[in-house]
Each structure stands twice: as structure tokens, then as C-alpha cells.
Amino acid sequence: MPDTRVNPTFSKSTGLPRKRFYRARAHSNPLSDSHFPVPLTPAHVDYSLHYPQFFPSSDQVDRSKKIKFADIGCGFGGLLISLSTLFPDTLMIGMELRDKVSEYVKERILSLRVANPGQYQNISVVRTNSMKYIPNHFDKAQLSKMFFLFPDPHFKEKNHRRRVISPFLLDEYAYVLEVGGIIYTITDVEELGEWMKSCLENHPLFEPLTEKELEADPAVKLLSSATEEGQKVARNDGQTFQAIFRRIARPDQIS
Amino acid sequence: MDEEVAAETRKDTEVAPALIAVHPDRHSAAVAVGPELRVFNLLGNCAVSLVDDSVTGEQPFHKDNIRAIRFGAKGKLFVSAGDDKTLKIWSTQSWHCVSTVSSEKRVTAVAISNEGLHVCFADKFGLVWVVDLNQTSQYKKLTPTPLLSHYCSIITSLEFSPDNRFIISADRDFKIRVTNFPKNLLNGAHEIQSFCLGHTEFVSCLAFVPAQESPHSLLLSGSGDSTVRLWDISSGALLDTCEVAIKAGLLESDGNAEEHDHAVTDLCTTLDGLLVAVAIQSLRGIVLLSCNVSAQTLSFAKVVSIAGETFIPTCLANSSPTKELWMVTGISSLPGYDYPSLARVLVISGIDVEQEPVVLEDDKIPGGEKLLETLQGTTSVDDNAFLAAAEAVKAAMCNLLIKKHYPFENREYRKKTRNDKKLKE
Numbered sequence: 147m148p149d150t151r152v153n154p155t156f157s158k159s160t161g162l163p164r165k166r167f168y169r170a171r172a173h174s175n176p177l178s179d180s181h182f183p184v185p186l187t188p189a190h191v192d193y194s195l196h197y198p199q200f201f202p203s204s205d206q207v208d209r210s211k212k213i214k215f216a217d218i219g220c221g222f223g224g225l226l227i228s229l230s231t232l233f234p235d236t237l238m239i240g241m242e243l244r245d246k247v248s249e250y251v252k253e254r255i256l257s258l259r260v261a262n263p264g265q266y267q268n269i270s271v272v273r274t275n276s277m278k279y280i281p282n283h284f285d286k287a288q289l290s291k292m293f294f295l296f297p298d299p300h301f302k303e304k305n306h307r308r309r310v311i312s313p314f315l316l317d318e319y320a321y322v323l324e325v326g327g328i329i330y331t332i333t334d335v336e337e338l339g340e341w342m343k344s345c346l347e348n349h350p351l352f353e354p355l356t357e358k359e360l361e362a363d364p365a366v367k368l369l370s371s372a373t374e375e376g377q378k379v380a381r382n383d384g385q386t387f388q389a390i391f392r393r394i395a396r397p398d399q400i401s
Numbered sequence: 402m403d404e405e406v407a408a409e410t411r412k413d414t415e416v417a418p419a420l421i422a423v424h425p426d427r428h429s430a431a432v433a434v435g436p437e438l439r440v441f442n443l444l445g446n447c448a449v450s451l452v453d454d455s456v457t458g459e460q461p462f463h464k465d466n467i468r469a470i471r472f473g474a475k476g477k478l479f480v481s482a483g484d485d486k487t488l489k490i491w492s493t494q495s496w497h498c499v500s501t502v503s504s505e506k507r508v509t510a511v512a513i514s515n516e517g518l519h520v521c522f523a524d525k526f527g528l529v530w531v532v533d534l535n536q537t538s539q540y541k542k543l544t545p546t547p548l549l550s551h552y553c554s555i556i557t558s559l560e561f562s563p564d565n566r567f568i569i570s571a572d573r574d575f576k577i578r579v580t581n582f583p584k585n586l587l588n589g590a591h592e593i594q595s596f597c598l599g600h601t602e603f604v605s606c607l608a609f610v611p612a613q614e615s616p617h618s619l620l621l622s623g624s625g626d627s628t629v630r631l632w633d634i635s636s637g638a639l640l641d642t643c644e645v646a647i648k649a650g651l652l653e654s655d656g657n658a659e660e661h662d663h664a665v666t667d668l669c670t671t672l673d674g675l676l677v678a679v680a681i682q683s684l685r686g687i688v689l690l691s692c693n694v695s696a697q698t699l700s701f702a703k704v705v706s707i708a709g710e711t712f713i714p715t716c717l718a719n720s721s722p723t724k725e726l727w728m729v730t731g732i733s734s735l736p737g738y739d740y741p742s743l744a745r746v747l748v749i750s751g752i753d754v755e756q757e758p759v760v761l762e763d764d765k766i767p768g769g770e771k772l773l774e775t776l777q778g779t780t781s782v783d784d785n786a787f788l789a790a791a792e793a794v795k796a797a798m799c800n801l802l803i804k805k806h807y808p809f810e811n812r813e814y815r816k817k818t819r820n821d822k823k824l825k826e
Contacts, residue, residue, distance in 0.1 A: 316591070321593040
């Protein structure tokens with residue numbers, strides 16, 4: 147347990163890490179060669195480090211239980227924490243490129259676990275460049291949900307290839323999503339919203355959810371309310387743009 | 402001083418290794434050194450003069466280093482591409498350039514589908530493009546379509562699976578991607594079959610094990626981690642690993658201090674799929690591995706050394722009907738030496754499980770001195786130059802494909818001197 151008397155980066159009242167000690171730039175260049183450990187294959191992801199309560203020892207990991215949700219660019223982890231109690235038996239992971247921010251989420255989860263025994267055991271975070279290393283973390287058809295909440299808009303056309311939703315990267319997301327798995331995107335930038343929607347519409351392995359399905363999905367409500375970014379938009383009475391699509395099987399041989 | 406280092410690095414990456422390709426029926430052999438493409442007709446025993454109407458005058462067909470050459474499986478087509486951002490498709494009957502395709506970026510790898518209808522090429526930004534040769538009426542005006550992308554990674558090798566169902570792409574981020582080759586090319590290739598993961602350095606080369614009876618296509622890959630690995634492409638499963646540098650006695654099994662010295666540079670399989678020839682940086686010769694298709698294993702067979710000269714092959718090509726392995730070593734340009742470019746060709750015969758491989762003397766090589774004159778350019782070159790060339794090729798490859806690791810202090814210093822910060826001050 148973090149000792150709040152000697153560690154000023156943790157709040158005295160809540161025991162949670164204080165955000166001001168984990169400030170980072172809002173943007174990170176996904177094209178640069180960063181240095182962080184990358185699992186050689188998905189089988190090399192150490193579940194006992196991420197979910198010690200589910201996997202007490204790294205030697206006897208039950209490979210049948212796998213991570214099912216991924217929050218790509220999880221930021222300060224708001225969505226993960228809301229999802230954790232909503233789906234307490236589902237393993238989920240946040241992926242964040244900014245080192246300090248991922249450190250913050252790590253500390254936040256650890257503190258929550260201490261403060262709420264038995265809870266928040268199913269969430270974890272990893273520092274990685276998900277645009278490059280998705281196949282190193284997940285097997286084919288492993289995930290049932292992927293979240294892309296308020297991604298970097300990269301306005302300049304020259305930088306569109308840095309966008310986390312792009313026609314070619316969707317191929318990799320389709321690979322790690324199971325058939326029927328759902329991809330959630332939301333942004334407060336209209337232009338990016340249009341872009342993400344059109345990328346998904348034009349991809350042969352995705353179809354949009356119906357209005358009815360959207361209403362029935364508990365995760366949809368969290369998109370705009372659970373994250374720090376979403377709350378900021380709501381405070382400023384901003385608009386948000388969602389695109390939520392389902393992974394479908396290959397529409398066989400439309401040629 | 403930092404600038405100096407950067408300039409030097411650039412110079413190193415500008416050098417390109419010599420490449421070789423042999424026609425599947427051994428009608429001809431081609432060598433590329435720098436921007437120059439040299440072809441020898443083995444049937445007529447004469448040098449081929451290439452014709453390209455799109456290039457006028459005395460200019461070379463390629464304006465910069467050639468990075469990839471290849472014959473189609475049926476031998477009707479030949480492609481060449483490289484740093485000049487063009488891909489040239491040649492007819493092997495007339496040796497006319499039938500089409501010049503422009504790329505947005507430098508081209509790093511090419512592949513021709515086995516029925517000869519599609520040419521794929523990869524650029525330095527990780528995009529794979531396809532050219533559809535079905536549009537024969539518009540042969541001159543072929544336009545490439547983007548097919549798939551490795552996110553900002555350099556693609557090092559491209560292969561079609563023997564049944565043409567998959568296109569395989571390997572990159573410097575240790576990855577091999579197996580993608581379903583689509584029926585409708587205009588929509589791109591979206592369905593990934595598998596990723597073959599397990600290499601711990603850049604993947605440098607790919608080759609299929611030609612085994613007709615096996616239902617699964619087995620893929621071989623060589624890497625900067627000094628291993629050759631065998632994969633099942635339908636699942637991406639790693640079937641076997643052969644630590645070739647250790648087996649060849651180049652590396653101690655516990656020593657990893659200078660592992661980049663022994664990167665696998667090229668791979669070549671025999672027609673029956675039983676033997677695999679492997680070129681390794683700093684090995685004067687090749688390593689032969691035997692591949693057991695039914696047991697799905699890979700084992701060390703022997704080292705074939707080259708005596709009497711410094712010959713570290715930069716590229717391999719097999720001539721299946723004659724059980725020969727053709728090898729080239731060379732470099733586009735060698736700083737500090739008088740030679741504009743260097744190339745040396747050698748042939749090993751008897752690449753077969755039942756025979757003993759023999760390194761052929763120059764006068765015993767098919768085509769003899771005449772072939773060597775055509776493909777090598779100059780006939781005799783100082784042995785030291787080849788040693789220097791091998792070092793330069795190695796340095797260039799490492800610079801290109803291995804990520805730079807800056808120590809912590811250095812990283813902080815580099816952050817302070819970032820360009821965007823300089824502008825503010």
C-alpha cells in the first residue's frame with residue numbers, strides 16, 4: 147500500500163495518485179521508435195503481472211481466460227475503471243503510449259484495488275504503441291470489444307496516417323476482434339468523427355450497429371461519460387460524434 | 402559533431418548490396434549492382450542488352466540503387482526496383498521494359514504471383530502495392546493499387562504462397578504478416594490470416610519450402626537474430642528454429658555481445674524442399690540446412706566454405722533444374738576505394754541431398770569467363786576491397802534495420818536539442 151505520509155504524489159484523502167504529478171504532453175508521435183518492452187508473441191504477455199488475483203503464479207497460467215476488452219489510448223483510465231465494475235469477470239487492458247500517463251493509470255488501479263478489496267482486479271494498463279504492436283499483444287479473434295475514445299485528431303492531411311483509426315490499421319483490429327466483436331469510437335472533433343465513420347463504413351469486415359443495439363449496449367453510455375476527456379467536453383457543452391461497428395465474417399467473395 | 406555522425410550514417414545506408422536472380426529454367430542470370438542491371442543469356446551464351454524506351458540516351462535504366470530483382474515463377478517476366486522509386490517490368494523474351502511503374506516512396510521488396518498476373522512491391526513506409534497485369538491493353542500505363550500496410554515499418558521481403566492464396570510480408574519490427582490475397586484488388590487486402598511472431602530482430606528474408614504433397618505451406622524466414630525459422634502460415638505457429646550462426650561455429654551459444662554480426666541475409670530452397678542454403682554476414686560461404694517437411698523440422702547439415710578468397714554472399718539464387726546455387730557478393734559503391742561498384746559471382750554445384758556440393762572454378766561456371774565479365778563488370782578485384790565491401794554492407798544493413806538505442810543521458814541531450822525547441826528560442 148502506498149504510504150501517503152511520505153509519498154506526496156498520492157492524495158491524502160483518497161489514497162489515489164494525484165494527476166498533477168503525472169502531467170504529460172497531450173500528443174505523442176506514434177511514428178517514433180520508442181523504447182519499451184514488447185511481448186514477443188501474445189503467449190508472452192504475463193497475465194500474472196497484470197491480474198495477480200486471477201493468475202496467482204506465472205507458471206500455471208490458465209490460457210483459456212484471456213483479455214477480452216482493449217482500450218486503445220486509454221489516457222487516464224476513466225473508461226477502464228467504469229467498465230471494471232460493469233463487467234467484473236472480464237479481463238481488460240488499457241494501452242497508452244505516453245509513459246507518465248500509463249504510470250498514473252497503473253498507480254490508480256493499484257490504489258483502487260487496495261481501497262476496494264476484491265474489486266478492480268480485472269483491469270490493467272500497458273505502455274505500448276498500439277498502432278505498431280497490436281498483434282504482439284492479442285491473438286487472432288481474441289477481443290470482443292475495442293475502444294478508441296477521443297483519439298488524437300491529427301488535423302493536417304500530411305499527418306492523417308498517424309490517426310489510430312485508418313483503413314489499413316482497421317485490418318489489424320479486424321484480425322484481433324472476434325466475429326461479432328464491437329469497435330467503439332468517439333470524438334469531439336467533427337472532421338475526425340466523419341473520418342472514423344467513413345473508414346469503418348468502407349471496410350468490408352465491419353458493419354454499423356442498429357439504433358436498438360446501441361441503446362441496449364451498456365458500454366455505449368460510458369463513452370461520453372466515463373472518460374476525463376468526455377467529461378471535459380460535457381462541461382463545455384461540446385458535441386460528440388460516435389461510430390460503433392461490429393466485426394463481421396468475410397462477406398464471402400464479393401468480387 | 403552530431404551532424405557529422407548523421408552524415409556518415411546516411412552515407413552508409415546509401416550503399417546497396419549486389420543482387421542476383423536466375424531464370425527458373427536457367428535461360429538467363431541477372432545481377433544488379435547499384436543502379437546497374439546486368440543480364441547474361443545462358444542459352445545463347447551472350448550478354449543481353451536491355452531495351453527501355455522510357456529512358457533516353459546513355460542513362461542507366463534505374464537512376465538509383467536497385468534494391469530488389471526477381472524472375473516470375475514461369476520465367477516470362479522479370480522485375481527490378483529500388484531507390485529511384487520506380488518498378489520496371491521486363492519481358493524475358495525480348496528483354497524490353499514493358500512497363501515502368503512509379504512509386505511514391507523507395508521500393509524495398511518485390512514479388513510476382515505464381516501465375517504471373519500480379520506484381521507486388523513494398524515501399525519504405527510499409528505499404529504494399531499491387532500492379533494488375535491483366536490490364537494488358539494498358540500495359541504501358543499500369544497504376545499500382547495500395548494493398549496493405551505495415552504501420553511505418555520497412556518491409557524487407559515479400560512472397561506469394563505457392564498456391565497464390567496468401568501474400569506474405571516481413572518487416573524490420575520482427576513481424577511476418579500473412580494476408581489473404583483478394584479477388585478484387587481495388588478494395589485492398591483486409592483479411593489477415595496470421596502473424597508469424599518469434600524473431601527477436603528484423604526479418605531479412607523469406608522463402609517457401611516447395612513441397613507439393615504437404616497440405617500446409619511451410620515458410621522459412623531468416624533474421625538479424627541469426628536464426629532461420631520454420632512456420633505454418635495458416636496458423637502462424639512457429640514449427641522449428643535453427644540457430645544457424647551457432648551451428649556454423651560463428652557464435653558461442655551463450656555469447657550475444659555482437660549478434661548483429663551474424664545476421665542471416667538470404668535464404669534459398671531447393672526444388673524438392675529438402676535443402677536450404679543460408680547466407681550469413683561474416684561467413685565466407687554458405688550454411689546448408691536440411692528441412693524435413695513431414696516432421697516439420699529444420700536441422701543443420703553443413704557449411705560450404707569458399708577457399709582462396711573473401712566471399713561473403715550478399716544474395717543467393719537457385720537454379721533448380723541443374724541443382725546449382727548462384728551467389729553474388731558486392732556493393733553499389735565502396736568509400737575509400739577506386740572501384741565504382743563491385744560484384745563477384747560464384748556458383749556451387751551439387752546442391753542436393755545425394756551429392757557433395759562443389760564450388761565451381763571460374764572457367765567451370767556455366768557461361769564461363771564471358772558470363773563473369775558481363776555480370777561482374779570488372780574481372781579481377783583486390784581481395785581487401787571485398788572484405789571492406791562486406792563490412793560496409795553489414796553496416797548499411799544494421800543502420801537501416803536496427804533501431805538505434807540511445808543511452809539515457811544521450812536521450813535527454815537529444816530532447817534538449819530538438820528542432821522544434823530550437824525554433825522557439
